[in-house]
Amino acid sequence: MRYYARKIGFYLVALWAALTLNFLIPRLMPGNPVDILMAKLQQRGGVVDPEARRSYELLLGANTDEPLLSQYFSYLGNMARGDLGVSVSAFPAPVSDVIWQSLPWTIVLVGIATLISFVLGVVLGALVGWRRGTWLDSLVPATTVLSAVPYFWLALILAAIFASALRWFPLLGGYDVSLMPGWNWEFISSAVYYGTLPALTIVISSVGGWLLGMRNMMVSTSSDDYILTAQAKGLREGRIMTRYAARNAVLPSVAGFAISLGFVVSGSIVTEQVFSYPGIGSKLLQAVQNNDYALMQGIFLVITVAVLGANMIVDLLYGVIDPRTRVGN
Amino acid sequence: MTVPTQTSPQPGPATANDVVLTVDRLNVMYQVDNPVHAVKDVSLTLRRGEILGLAGESGCGKTTLAYAINRLHKPPAEVTSGSITFHDRGGRDIDLLALENEELRAFRWSKLSMVFQGAMNALNPVISIRAQLEDVLTTHEPKMSKQQRRERCAEVLRLVGVDPARMNSFPHEFSGGMRQRVMIAMALLLDPQVIIMDEPTTALDVVVQRGILQEILRLRDELGYAVIFITHDLPLLLELSDRIAVMLKGEVVEYATAEQIYRLPAHPYTRRLLDSFPSLTGDRGAFLRTGESSARDHATEPDPTKGKRP
Amino acid sequence: MTTLEVRDLVKDFPVRSGLRRSTLRAVDRVSFTLVPGRTVALVGESGSGKSTVARMIARLERPSSGRIQAVKSDGQGVSDREYRDHVQMVFQDPFASLNPFHSIEHHLARPLKLHGRGGDRAETRRQVEQLLERVNLTPAEDIAQRRPHELSGGQRQRVAIARALAPGAQVVVADEPVSMLDVSIRLGVLNLLARLQREDDLAVLYITHDLATARHFSDDILVMYRGRVVERGPADDVILNPQHPYTQLLASAAPNPDARGRSRFTAPTEAERAAFGQRAYDHNLGSWVTPDGTPTSEGAPGRERVG
Amino acid sequence: MTNLTPLTEIADEGAPRAEATAPTAPAKAPRRSGARSLLPRWSPRLAIGLGLVGAISLFGLIGPFLVGDPNAISNIGLAGPSGEHLLGTTQTGQDVLAQLAHATRGSLQIGLLVGVLATALSALFGIIGGYVGGFVDELFSLLSNVMLVIPGLPLVIVISGFVPAAQRGWWTIALVLAITGWAASARVLRAQTLSLRNRDYVAAARVAGERPWRVVSVEILPNLLPVLASQFVFAVIAAILSEAGLSFLGLGASNSSTLGTMLYFAQNGFALQREAWWWFAPPGLLIALFGCGLSLINFSIDEIINPRLRTATAAKRSARKTTRSTAA
């Protein structure tokens, strides 16, 4: 129990630290969020009237006369109430709407791709590690080369080949825009079809890391005594590989998976940029480019909560898959 | 130091039926850059129900020999020559070195099981004791029902003095001694004819060690398996085993009954080993406290009180 | 000449189990004195607190209570600053106690320098070689340049002993100095330690769980059980005439070729084990005492002595 | 929690234990001495890795002196490779090869600086925290855990926006990448330090009276070198890739030339759509090859850290050499 109390304590402190950073960083950035709105107004012609500017500042609460500390406390209060404020770049939409609209896309696309790449990497890594010395070993350098390639570069080239040239996959977007999003087969199959290429690029570029980690752990584990015992017991190869070697070797990868799950959100920025995918990553970019403090803070909150949540789940999961961490008895 | 080994000390007549395992002029090499000849021309016979002690200092090839017998050696280790024959209960002789994959797998554990040097680590840390025990049964006795399996596991655990109620525990929940008992229980599962024990108690407390040794002896009496017991603790072997083979740099330099080795060690190395264990209750005298050279001097001096030297 | 007095040493470790936080008393009111020229052996089963005593003496661990005082021959106490000039330790595992990264010379030259015995470079080197020669590692120049992994276990342990002597220590704590070594070389290392002790009149604390070497190597033996000293006295008295049931148990568990097939050993029940720690026997006084050394009038607890 | 085995195993493994007070060398074949045992073993992989990294570094180091002005504009835009322009020209007629040389240098600078900074930071927090323990450790590991939890890329985006433009250059990005990139290695180092701290030789050094900083720097640090090296290599790869990613988003080292900014300009100049492969492909390939070379080197370092990986390859080699007589 104390273990869990400590864990929860850690998560709370981490959350607080992250929230504070979220608060500080945007405020340290140059420029003023209202400028972006003014620029948009200006684009429609005319000189922006100082009155109009002032009224927008009021509307967005962007007047910086308030002392930082009281801003901080009202910020914490708002966060606690789940009030993330109003997005400047999508004015007057509340930040929560903006995030809510784009988050599912990212979670589904990048989440599933990360999961696939994890499973694939772990399975291949287990195989390669178990049968080291065979031709399978050549998979390792091959996949590490793929993970050393800049992701967007790879993605652009794959998109050029498979979408532009061969036309196997659609080039851009998250679904066939002539369909209305909803839980119907047509839409879902279109979303899957549109998501395939982006997901593929994520899998290709990240599978190598999992593979290598799993392979190395597998090699280490293979020389553990219990593997030898299992062999002496006359167990079948496959059983030894899965239940004895892989079962133990996978533990560090699972911990790594938790962390990487948390980065699903932030890692998706580039993907979404390349494929015009309607996710949270592009919103973050938009927020940064538009000095959209509130949106930035909201997305940071989401990311932090996601990372913390993923870690917490794995902490709990770890107790199940690794009995040694279980407390009690 | 190449003292020709007696291939068969034969302290008693060994009928063909009596012998369960024959190792004949076995050679094992580690084929690394500078090849290591880890086992040289070793010949041993193991009789049913016998405890054969294998003694020798670290690195002399005890483990290598044990692995070779069970065909567990992996490259770079390689059996370069010799033979290992298992004489099955029914009278069938099995050439272990000729076994192919599936036969070998079926042979392992059912006829010859092992308890390893580091038994602490010989159990898979993430699956329960029960699963590890049942694994053996599901593989080797696929026809057994679930109920039967569970009963058999409980039975062997009871044999070694572990409460079967703790079957669902994980290895880390046991003490070292209990883990070692679980390993022994596992070795007994299929009622093997031979158990190889590679330093099964070295890491344990003397009190715990003693308890386990007693258990092994008692079970041997009950179940009648033969044991190859590997350790470098010669006094322990002397107390425990029927015959002892002393190994030095891959060779068996002395192979005789325990009594013989204790009373009349033939090889100087055996004598040195014996000297390395001062007697607990024996005369203290000037044994150690007179300086380094005295130990060696002492080794050549007859000790009238113990009468262990010719 | 330095004497080391250990009085009422207690060490509590915090242990966390579940929600509760409790303390584990690893060492409980242990007192003894290490006198120049004499060896005291500390025996007992695994986890009885032997190493913890050693680590407290070496100041690697802070006692929870009690006192460790080194006294110079003139009767003056050793100050904290000089403490390590006087008290040194030899570790159990020669494979772990030497830094694989550094040469043997480094291992010996550093303590010399730190304790102001080095002098210039050539002088330090000379002293290093001298030390190596004292522990029979010759040719010293050659050995000094090697790295730990180029030495055998016995050689390494000799280096470890030489290192303990380098600052001129008068009190040496040896925590199972040979248990990691091969049987055939154990005695060599122990004999070396004995020789050095005689030559320098060292006070030695020899920690082991091997009763036989404890008896042959030391003058006095303390038997520890679950943090407490349950029996103490001259080596032969303790081994040949053990009074405490725990000592008897230990003795009966030790392998004995003479006892082939007729082991006297019966594993103690938990109740018996619990009773072990309740009182202690002091051969010097010839009577039962409480574990902290106060005499009692009661008789022996637990079972009667077997055999 | 770490999959790394203790470092001393390197020295212990197969070490001769036979007592030999005689001045003879140990019975086994002479082993490589301490410091040298920290060097990776020679293998084709290492050779290829070193070759790639060496060649690319050399290109970045001396290339810029051999090529012309990378910014020189000419009126032959987007020309394919030719004798005059070995790798063709960009949209504005700049020589791609010249740009590549300067960009390689820029990227290497970033990679190197991030590698050094991140490794130093992780060493500071990981090793000190692990060694000192107690409150400091709690604080440091909380800090590194928070840094790990706070998403890196967005933080980089935000911080890089914060640095005043006048000072913004490759080193700012490097700084930002280092600040956000040290946490994971700090955790690994801490775990390693925790295991090293309890080694007897550390205790022995303390008993000898060594001061804490000396224990850390002389007794512990050298044994962490392979881990540090591996972390460093990873940090370099990660830095170069992150910089490229940032640049792709238009948030990179905007005032200096790196492979990332080069790709960014190529991408904005529609290099891919215009099939100007000579402009788009080389920077990406260079990053990939450099990363690949570093990974290959890392394989060898891994073998030092985890000797089991090494025995595996040794076993493999001999398995190929000899036919197994046991199968007969």
Place this chain on the structure above:
Amino acid sequence: AAGCTGSANNGGGGAGGTDADTLIVYTGQAGDWQINFNPYSPTMLEGPGTIFEPLFYYNNLSDSEPTPRLGTDFSWNEDGTELTISLRSDATWTDGEPFTAADVEFTLDMVAENPTLNSTGYAGDAEAVDDTTVRITFEEPAYMEEAQILGKLFIVPEHIWADLEDPATNVMENPVGTGPFTLGQFTPQAFTLTANPDYYDGEPALKNVRYVALSGNQSGADALSAGTIDWQTGPVPDIANVSENYPGYEAITVPMNQTTLMTCSNAEMGCTGPQTDQAVRQAIYYAIDRTQLNALAFENTSSEISPGFALLERDAEYISDQLPEPTAPMSPDTARSDELLQGAGWTKGGDGIYAKDGERLSLTVKVVAGWTDYITAVDTMAQQLKAAGIELVAQQVSWNEWSDARGRGEYQLLIDSLYQGPAADPYFLYSYFFSSDTTAPVGEVAQPNFARYSDPAVDEALAALKSINPEDTAARQAQFDVIQTRIAEAMPYIPVLTGGTTSEYHAEKFTGWPTLDNLYAIPAVWSRPDQSQIFLNLKPAS
């Protein structure tokens, strides 16, 4: 309710295959949509012109008569303080309510009273005279406000908007307007405008317009080559050969905004640096090789520029003949720049760069990271100016910083373009960028006279223009002469080139696009309400 709006456009999937009467457009904005059809919101997605209509359409590209939309006619009183507008009577809101003068009065008053909506400071007082007439009164002559009010204020229904809590923050999810289109389905990746069957001018031939969300220029170009969009405004590779590269598509480039090197030119306002020296600014002007620049940085989509900042084609008649040269030289004249610099006391140093009082003639140019054409332009100019002994140091910064620096005058040079007003009249540009009213000392935000240019003569001329009836062209030209000669000499904004705005459109699928011969509206997707004029003109080709 999701399926109801789905018109007959469930046709093809992914790449291509869309209905023949659906126009798919991309505005160039990055990121997906957040619903907002409030025509007064700065972040509005669409609506002006298509859903909500102005009173008249002013074509910014030619000095033609405004096209009637909801208004039919308008007239000024003598002194330009009263504007009377006649409205059409046959318009209805898409919810069936009739459109009346009350709606116009409501809209204008709402804007006047609500500073958040009133971005340009409209200060008139509207009054519905009868159902089809509205009169606006001003306190001073307001000729120059006409285009803004009539062309850029979009009339909203009083019966809905009067009940809005806050018209500034309402996102109008279901916009009700009078326009030719209504909002069809909306998803964050795309929304559709559907032809309004009850439109007073008859249902448009173009049945659907689908706006898609993409992530920027790159994806726009990709989508174009994949044939998934029909019209976009933005660069594509090899602009000159669009019709070959994208069969069925055409491109059109119109000169719109003047690209300039803005200088913080006014030392009295607090500017520092060599660029405060007029000779330096002029030297730069002469040292630029505009032909090369146009080729390398702008793919030849830019065109010549007048140093008096009147657009060469549209404002041809306004270009002053008093200017020493009507257009900036296309090839560099380093002799001229040397002469100018030396005349101002600059001397060439050993490194080939001019210096004065130990200060090198080195200038930093701020450019927005990501504006690649401008980055290339600055790089190119840096090369060109080096030959003339002037050093340019490019400094790429984020848009935030850049606009902050620009507003506060904390820069030496930056590259940006000047924009036009609501109607085809150079007056607007001058009043925005050259008036003392729109500037501020360094450190304070100027809107948008970022160069801190201040010249009483120019101010006077601008004031005069306000009260001159636009019909009186001669009187106006006199003022324009003053302005143009003054600014061409002071050169607070160093003229570079006139930037072209390029759009690519699917000529094979729709007819009726604006062409260079018939520029009836600005052919840019993002230009509102021009886009609605184009939609009204398009017809499916089949």
